[in-house]
Amino acid sequence: MRRLRGVVRLPGALKVSRASSSVVFLTPLRRHGDLALLLLRLLVGAFLVWGVSDNIADAGHMREFEQFLARFGFPVPAFSARLSVWAQAAVGIAFIFGLLTRWAGIVCIVNFVVAIVMVDIHGGIRTAFPSACLVAIGLYLATHGAGRFSVDRLLES
Secondary structure (H helix, E strand, O other): OEEEOOEEEOOOOOEEEHHHHHHHHOHHHHHHHHHHHHHHHHHHHHHHHHHHHHHHHOHHHHHHHHHHHHHOOOOOHHHHHHHHHHHHHHHHHHHHHOOOHHHHHHHHHHHHHHHHHHOHHHHOHHHHHHHHHHHHHHHHHHHHOOOOOOHHHHHHO
16 A cells, blocks of 8 residues: 555555545554553453463362363373463463563463364364464464553563
8 A cells, every 4th residue: 555645545546535544444543552452451361360260269170170181182181280270370460461461472372272272173163263262362462562551561661
């Protein structure tokens, strides 16, 4: 896309004036990108922490998770269960605060790719979709960082 004297020129000879480009492309929304990123981090982080809180708080739930992993052939299910639960909790907390967000995104990717490959693949796309979304969110946060409203930003300054 090239700009020429107040006109945005798109492929195929379609022209959009600067005034209407903000309506067509919703460019004013860009200024709220950091708020949207904060909301994404808070929602996903809270969901991740909530999703493992029962395993952390109750040894019986952790044993059930170990048995679940054993059924799907995970090596050393007791260790794998704890690793997954604590990784997910740490990632969730990191996302909420925007702390070491790029690293947390990478851990999120690894955790949920393993979930897809080892478990979700057996249930089809509907089963794998939530994990795939978490892989995509982890990828986004790993590549873009936490944004302006984060501990990362305070530490970078």
